[in-house]
Amino acid sequence: MGRVIGIDLGTTNSCVAVLEGGEPTVIHNQEGGRTTPSMVSWNADGDVVVGAASKRQMVTNPQRTVFGAKRLIGRKAHDREVQSLATRLPYSLVAAKNGDAWVDIAGTPRSPQEISAHVLAKMKRVAEDYLGEQVFEAVVTVPAYFDDVQRQATKDAGAIAGLTVRAILNEPTAAALAYGAQHQHNQRLAVFDLGGGTFDISILAIENGVFEVLATHGDTSLGGDDFDRVIIDLLADEFMTEHSIDLRRDSVALQRLKEAAERAKIELSSAMTTDVNLPFIAAGPAGPVHLMRELERGQLERACRPLIDRLDAPCHKCLTDAHCTPADIDQVLLVGGMTRMPVVQERAVQIFGKPASKGVNPDEIVAMGAAVHSGIMGGELQEVVLLDVTPHNMGVKVAGDKMSVVIFANTSIPTRAKKVFATTEDNQTYVAIEIYQGEHELASRNRRLGRFVLGDLRPAPRGVTKVEVSFTMDADGILEITAAEIGTGRAASVQIEASSGLTAEEIERLGQRLGG
Amino acid sequence: MAGIDESSARNDLAGMQDRLARDPAGALGLPQNATADEVRAAFLELTKHYHPVRFGRMAADIQKLSNEVFLALRAAHDTLAKVRRRQTGPMAVPAAKGSVPAPAQLPALQPRAGTAPARPVRLGTSDSAARPAISGPAGTPAIGARTVPRTAANAVAARPAAPATPAPGPSRPASNAQPAAPHDDVAILDLLTRQQWDQARTALHQLTARDPASKRWRALACYARGREAQLEGRLDDARVELHDALDLDPELQLAKTALTELFTRRK
Numbered sequence: 001m002g003r004v005i006g007i008d009l010g011t012t013n014s015c016v017a018v019l020e021g022g023e024p025t026v027i028h029n030q031e032g033g034r035t036t037p038s039m040v041s042w043n044a045d046g047d048v049v050v051g052a053a054s055k056r057q058m059v060t061n062p063q064r065t066v067f068g069a070k071r072l073i074g075r076k077a078h079d080r081e082v083q084s085l086a087t088r089l090p091y092s093l094v095a096a097k098n099g100d101a102w103v104d105i106a107g108t109p110r111s112p113q114e115i116s117a118h119v120l121a122k123m124k125r126v127a128e129d130y131l132g133e134q135v136f137e138a139v140v141t142v143p144a145y146f147d148d149v150q151r152q153a154t155k156d157a158g159a160i161a162g163l164t165v166r167a168i169l170n171e172p173t174a175a176a177l178a179y180g181a182q183h184q185h186n187q188r189l190a191v192f193d194l195g196g197g198t199f200d201i202s203i204l205a206i207e208n209g210v211f212e213v214l215a216t217h218g219d220t221s222l223g224g225d226d227f228d229r230v231i232i233d234l235l236a237d238e239f240m241t242e243h244s245i246d247l248r249r250d251s252v253a254l255q256r257l258k259e260a261a262e263r264a265k266i267e268l269s270s271a272m273t274t275d276v277n278l279p280f281i282a283a284g285p286a287g288p289v290h291l292m293r294e295l296e297r298g299q300l301e302r303a304c305r306p307l308i309d310r311l312d313a314p315c316h317k318c319l320t321d322a323h324c325t326p327a328d329i330d331q332v333l334l335v336g337g338m339t340r341m342p343v344v345q346e347r348a349v350q351i352f353g354k355p356a357s358k359g360v361n362p363d364e365i366v367a368m369g370a371a372v373h374s375g376i377m378g379g380e381l382q383e384v385v386l387l388d389v390t391p392h393n394m395g396v397k398v399a400g401d402k403m404s405v406v407i408f409a410n411t412s413i414p415t416r417a418k419k420v421f422a423t424t425e426d427n428q429t430y431v432a433i434e435i436y437q438g439e440h441e442l443a444s445r446n447r448r449l450g451r452f453v454l455g456d457l458r459p460a461p462r463g464v465t466k467v468e469v470s471f472t473m474d475a476d477g478i479l480e481i482t483a484a485e486i487g488t489g490r491a492a493s494v495q496i497e498a499s500s501g502l503t504a505e506e507i508e509r510l511g512q513r514l515g516g
Numbered sequence: 517m518a519g520i521d522e523s524s525a526r527n528d529l530a531g532m533q534d535r536l537a538r539d540p541a542g543a544l545g546l547p548q549n550a551t552a553d554e555v556r557a558a559f560l561e562l563t564k565h566y567h568p569v570r571f572g573r574m575a576a577d578i579q580k581l582s583n584e585v586f587l588a589l590r591a592a593h594d595t596l597a598k599v600r601r602r603q604t605g606p607m608a609v610p611a612a613k614g615s616v617p618a619p620a621q622l623p624a625l626q627p628r629a630g631t632a633p634a635r636p637v638r639l640g641t642s643d644s645a646a647r648p649a650i651s652g653p654a655g656t657p658a659i660g661a662r663t664v665p666r667t668a669a670n671a672v673a674a675r676p677a678a679p680a681t682p683a684p685g686p687s688r689p690a691s692n693a694q695p696a697a698p699h700d701d702v703a704i705l706d707l708l709t710r711q712q713w714d715q716a717r718t719a720l721h722q723l724t725a726r727d728p729a730s731k732r733w734r735a736l737a738c739y740a741r742g743r744e745a746q747l748e749g750r751l752d753d754a755r756v757e758l759h760d761a762l763d764l765d766p767e768l769q770l771a772k773t774a775l776t777e778l779f780t781r782r783k
Contacts, residue, residue, distance in 0.1 A: 210560045283779035377572045385567045414583045474583045475568035
């Protein structure tokens, strides 16, 4: 049986690692980089370019260069977050037939799964070049706060890329595995993961080699891209006031602005000031106009304050759910490139009351953890195992669009939970059980995962007939639901697998196209 | 793989499931008077062997069975721990490693001997492929002249790299605003002025290959593409290329002039 590789499929960058002699090893890509930009471009002649080569095209080919597909994967075009994202992207979004957010590449709609598949295929090739053998299986990481649809979509992306995704691992958990594999004494860890697109916070206990996630929280719409956007807005608003030109309405200028913003952000992590220098950025009434100014770290931090403040609530909720106080936490791990920003580090210190642990590479540790997990699956690592949790409530829609939760968020999986429901109408002959995932108390505001029907109920006045619904979630988070009428033993059962919106045929076809 | 085949995994799981159903404490290898710490420690040891992830690459029925076994294992732990919690308090402080009692029944899944995999054979090609195309000694003509039409461009490219530039080291300072070879520069500027785009590009390509550290040639190549685009009316492409030219050489007057013209004409 072949190797299982570990892939951190990031919003901005991806990284691949394998286990060698029990140790996770990050693999260099063909360009020599330890991470690969998660970017995919389609050239005019239809060729697909991935990674650093795609990043280089971002300016010359902005409408056909996709970055940040992870922020779209498994989402609907009408989602508020997707809508707000759409106004700021140089490429255009379209709604697929099923309402999913897809990307329009020169008139061809392409799913985020297909785009991510190109990145995964690239990582697969990187690993194959290094290992000298073909690779068919992977552990792929996702933000802990991803819901089932986003997870399934990530699995589908793997399938298109020719990879069987053996496990979908939560990113902060992966980081903890990589860290804990080297620091195995019993301890509590908080993993603070601010990446390109998402924020996750997880609290874990390492106990005799068993890594138990106590709680996890997050914000799937908070990441480095948002900080870049704050800088873009700061610069563009100022430019607008001065020259009455909105640079955001000009895709070429916007792309340049975006690059300058990212650069300035990175420089301000080590320097107190930086120069933003964009000559000939636009045409004014009297010829070309330039954008040249100095940006201070303080200005950036003031502008980003609302984003920084959004880090607090998930951390406090996570501590509460883990039944911990900051004093119970032995180590704080900072993961994700955004944790290099001093003001982010300061906030983490403020929340947990202790400095973060040093010596962790925030760009690589997640992929290393995925490789460790592959070793757990493969049997190379016998003394380590992971108990993860389900990040969201799972429940059933009941009268009045209420969400009746059966499995609560932060329950350790695998798990099984039961709940009894009564009929709401006289002589009701069937019950339709609709499964939702999410924290909102109105079911319709949560993610709908599926529906099934238990029929042939005994006719009875409402409230008399009772149905017991049992949710079993396996270690991969896959849910099986059984409903039984109490007293008759009549039962129905269904396995709920979230659909990423692509059919098996579509995945197969896309896979063939990508492979050929 | 875990070093066991699927049928023994199936037997092992079924056996554990049976033991857990009949005698939870016994299945955990615990005496009837075990403390909460001992219950916890035994649970953690068995978790390492019976967690479904260990069976994640096996047949679907084994995966399903492993989930059931683990659910039963945890239920046993929860029940046993609850009974004893009063005696020892909540399990806030995990048991120290040394005090873990060995489960009476050894788990059937044993670590495989010599699990360290053989180091894979690495293909040595990727490193050399990553190097710049030009690796010959200084003065070796850059790229074979076969692709270059016999024109002025050829004259530029075929000139030995010797004049001012031995093979440039990677650490060469980036003060490339000064042309490395004045003759080349004059020839290129002449081609650009005469709008001989193809020839200028070819020549610049060769010069870049010969002198990869120089930003001058790359800036001029961007300028050439940008200026051509500008004259053809592809103004966005022109902006992108001309901006790139200025990024590479902020003092490139040609690009500044072209951009000024572009933004003024655009009105």
